[in-house]
Amino acid sequence: MNKKMTRRNALMFMTSILGTTALHYPLFAGDREILEKWKVGRHLGIRFQPLEKLELEKVRKAGFQCIELTIDRNAYAQTTEPQRLEWYTALKKQADTLGLELRSLHVPFAGIWDISVQNEEARIKAVQNTIPFFELKKLLGVHFYNIHPSAEPIKDEERSKRLEQCIKSFKELAQAAKTKGVCIVVENLPRTCLGNTSTEIIKIVDTVGEPETVRICFDSNHTLKEKPEEFVTAVGNRIASTHMSDYDGLDEKHWLPYEGIINWNAVVSELIKTGYPGPFAFETSRFKDRNASNDEIFAAWIRIKNSF
Numbered sequence: 001m002n003k004k005m006t007r008r009n010a011l012m013f014m015t016s017i018l019g020t021t022a023l024h025y026p027l028f029a030g031d032r033e034i035l036e037k038w039k040v041g042r043h044l045g046i047r048f049q050p051l052e053k054l055e056l057e058k059v060r061k062a063g064f065q066c067i068e069l070t071i072d073r074n075a076y077a078q079t080t081e082p083q084r085l086e087w088y089t090a091l092k093k094q095a096d097t098l099g100l101e102l103r104s105l106h107v108p109f110a111g112i113w114d115i116s117v118q119n120e121e122a123r124i125k126a127v128q129n130t131i132p133f134f135e136l137k138k139l140l141g142v143h144f145y146n147i148h149p150s151a152e153p154i155k156d157e158e159r160s161k162r163l164e165q166c167i168k169s170f171k172e173l174a175q176a177a178k179t180k181g182v183c184i185v186v187e188n189l190p191r192t193c194l195g196n197t198s199t200e201i202i203k204i205v206d207t208v209g210e211p212e213t214v215r216i217c218f219d220s221n222h223t224l225k226e227k228p229e230e231f232v233t234a235v236g237n238r239i240a241s242t243h244m245s246d247y248d249g250l251d252e253k254h255w256l257p258y259e260g261i262i263n264w265n266a267v268v269s270e271l272i273k274t275g276y277p278g279p280f281a282f283e284t285s286r287f288k289d290r291n292a293s294n295d296e297i298f299a300a301w302i303r304i305k306n307s308f
C-alpha cells in the first residue's frame with residue numbers, strides 16, 4: 001500500500017477487499033495511539049473561593065493534566081481587580097507546582113457579556129467587558145478563551161440581526177486576541193442560542209475569517225438538532241477545545257459519559273478523523289442522581305478509552 005495513502009483511501013481499499021459489512025471501527029491501530037496522546041482535562045468553576053476548595057491536588061492525583069477555568073459572573077462582579085489578581089497568582093503557583101496546565105478560560109456569559117445584543121451600545125460594551133480577559137495569558141499562561149456567541153431566548157424574527165451582531169463582535173474580539181497571541185473558541189450552544197447547529201456555528205467562525213484565532217469549542221451535550229458525532233464531522237478541524245458530558249438528547253444535562261445517550265466511540269472516532277490533537281476535557285461533575293468525584297470523572301475517560 002502506498003505510504004501516502006490517506007485514511008479515506010485506505011478505508012475504500014479495505015472495503016473493496018472485505019466488503020462494507022465486515023468493517024467495524026476501530027480499523028487502524030494508529031487511532032489508539034492518537035487517543036493515548038490526548039491530554040485529559042476538566043473544568044473548574046471559579047468563584048474566587050479559597051484555593052483548597054478547588055482540590056487541585058485531587059484533580060492532579062486523579063490523572064487530569066489540564067483544566068479550564070469557568071468564571072462565575074456574579075463572583076466576578078463581587079470581587080475587586082486586586083483581589084482577583086492576587087487569587088490568579090496563587091492559583092498559577094499551585095498549578096505549576098502540581099504540573100497542571102491552565103489551558104483555557106471560560107469568559108462569563110449572558111447579561112452584560114452578551115456579544116449578540118441588538119442594541120449597539122450594549123454590544124460594544126459586551127466586547128469591551130470581554131477583551132481584558134485576554135491579558136490573563138501573561139499571568140496564567142491560558143491560551144484558549146471560551147466565548148458564548150449569545151444568550152437566550154432568541155426569537156425567530158430577531159435571529160438574523162443577532163447573528164450579524166455576534167459576528168461583528170467576534171471580528172472585533174479576534175483583532176484584540178491576535179495582538180495578545182491567544183485563541184478564541186466559540187462554543188456551540190443549545191435551544192434557541194446562536195450556534196445551535198453545525199451550520200450556524202460554521203457560518204459564525206468562517207465569516208469572521210480568522211481560522212488561527214477564532215475556532216470552535218465542541219460541547220457534546222449542546223447538540224440538540226444533530227448527533228454529537230454528526231456535529232464533529234461537519235465542523236471538522238475547526239475544533240480546538242471540548243466540553244465533554246452526556247445528556248438525554250432533549251436538553252443539556254451535563255451528566256458523566258454513559259449516563260445518557262451519546263455514542264462515545266462514534267464521537268471519539270470522528271474527532272480523530274478531524275485530526276483533533278486533544279485534550280479530552282470534561283465539563284461535568286455529576287451522575288444523574290449525585291455529584292461525582294475527580295476519580296469517578298477520570299474513570300469515565302478510562303472507560304471511553306478502553307472501549308474504543
